[in-house]
Each structure stands twice: as structure tokens, then as C-alpha cells.
Amino acid sequence: MSDDVQRNEQPDAAHPTGGVPVATMTDPHMQPYARHPARAEAVTGLLLLVGVLGFAAYGAVYFVNGSTQWQAVSLGIGFIAFGIGLTAWGKYLLPQGPFVEERHPLAASQAERDALGAAIVDRGRLVFRRRGFLGGLLGLGGAVMGVVLAFPAIRSLGPLPKKTFDHTHWRRGVRLVDIDGNPVHYTDLETGGVLTVFPEGHVGDAMDQTLLIRPGGPLPGQTQAAPIVTAPGRETWGPQGYLAFSKVCTHAGCPVGLYQKATSQLLCPCHQSLFDVGAGKPAVPVFGPAPRPLPQLPLMVDADGFLAAQSDYHEPVGPGFWERS
DSSP: OOHHHHHHHSOOSSOTTOSSOOOOTTSGGGSBSSSSHHHHHHHHHHHHHHHHHHHHHHHHHHHTTOOHHHHHHHHHHHHHHHHHHHHHIIIIISBOOOOOOOOOOSSOOHHHHHHHHHHHHHHHHHHHHHTHHHHHHHHHHHHHHHHHHHHHHHHTTOSOOTTGGGOOSOOTTOBEEOTTSOBOBTTSSOTTOEEEEEETTOTTOTTTOEEEEOSOOOOTTOSOOOOOOOSTTOTTSSGGGOEEEESBOTTTOOBOOEEETTTTEEEETTTTEEEEEETTEEEEEEESSOOSOOOBOOEEEOTTSBEEESSSOSSOOSSGGGOOO
């Protein structure tokens, strides 16, 4: 065994653990990479502070429901400044290295392992003690960013739906109006006619949209048409040969916009669900993926001859959530 190896394996006063000593904090390789550390620390601190302010500005703009452009600008400034600040800290204010130690026996003693672990922990603490201001900004930025990024996850959910999914705006006596808001008279549609209608005062509402059809009309020489009964208990729901069904398909919510007069069927063009309508046919699906019939709106004719609703739908409209056994 050579004298050099023997010296490396033997503890001495300067190196009590034996082997190659752990580099001290005064080692040139342990110094910051920046030529002017104080200046680099100031610039890094400024960047981290700008990042914190950017995150805070985003939170404020989002909270007051400001424009999405300003939200993007403020959040972008926060991420860019904070990211550059962290990069500058790591590049210019941490020890530059490289750290190379001479060849020595690979088997380390317990004392050497303890010394190395203690040195790593101490150096990590020392870095943050020396850069306490930057460490504070780092923690503040992380906290602010975490809070403001939680805003969209909480506020954007909107108010709780509660019972709004269970009902539409149809009520007893509410007239049927077309897309222009004009009330529909019982003489407006010919036999085989179809029209999209809404409750008066709620034109354009997606869940209220209803398909009004007139499968039957008055016989020759008559002005009154017989009511159409689609199912027991619905004897008064189809006055003057009119029927009304929800236009929201029970499969995926697409609009059921096509009526085939020859077969007396409603068709959803999205996924080809087909519904039988007419006497004894309460819009039961006979083809396609729709799982249940279209809800029927009870109709009546008011004193002025305009079509109106007897009530809201007797079951929720639409797909998924509405499905019942």
C-alpha cells in the first residue's frame, strides 16, 4: 500500500473522518457564480417580487371579473418573472462547482457518511440563511400563486343548480311564442305543420325549447279539430290537433328538429334517434340511442284562441341527469 493511500485512510487533526475531506464553505467552488453576488441577489429579488405582484394582480382581476386579456397578461407576467427569478437564483447565487474529489477507497466509514450528511443539511440551511430575503419572496410567491390559481377551480363552478334542472319556465297560462316572440294562435299551423316555440318572456332558452306539431287538423267543413290523446291521463294535452314535445333529445341533448309528416315521427339529426308521435304514441323512441320518450308539454287554448301551457313538463327534460327508472 502506498504512502498516499495510507495517509488518506488515516484520520488526522484536520480531517477527523479520514479519507478526502469534505469541501469547506471557503472553497472557491462553493462561491456564487456571479461576479457581483449582491447585485445578482437584488435583481433576483426584484424578479421574484414582480412575479408575486403578477400573481396578486391576476387574482384581483379575476375576482372582479375583469377581461380575460388582463387576466392573461397579469398571470403571464407572474409566471415569467417568477420563473426567471428562480433560474437566476439557481445559476448565479448557488455554488458553481464542479466538485471533484481525488480517488480514494470507495468503502466509506460510518463517520464519513455522517459527516457528509451533516454537511449537505448544513449547506442547504446556510443557502437559505444567507438568502433569507429571497427565500421569503419564494415562499410568498408560492403561497400567492397557490391561492390565485385556486380561484378558477372554486369560483368558475358557478352557483349551485339546486332545483333549476328539475323545472323549466313553462307554467299554467304561459303562452307559446315563436322565435320572434309572437304568440301562436291555434289556426296558425296547417295539418302537418311544425314550429319551435318558447314560453312567453323566455325566447331562446335552451331547456325551454319545445317542438309544436299539428299531426291532426279539422275535418273538411269543420273549424274545430279533435284533441289527440297520446297516453292515458293526457286526454286534454293535445287540443285542436296540436302536440308539443321537448326539443331536447333524451340521448345527448341535441335539438330534435325534424318532423316526418308521412310517418308521424320526430327525428334527432345528431344520432338518428326516432320518436313515434300521435294518437297513442307519446314520443317513445323506436330507433337510435335515446333511452326514454320526449317529455310532452300539456297544452290548452286560452280565451283569445292562443295556445298556452297547462303546466310545466311533468318530468325533467334532457338526457343523462334526467334518466329515471
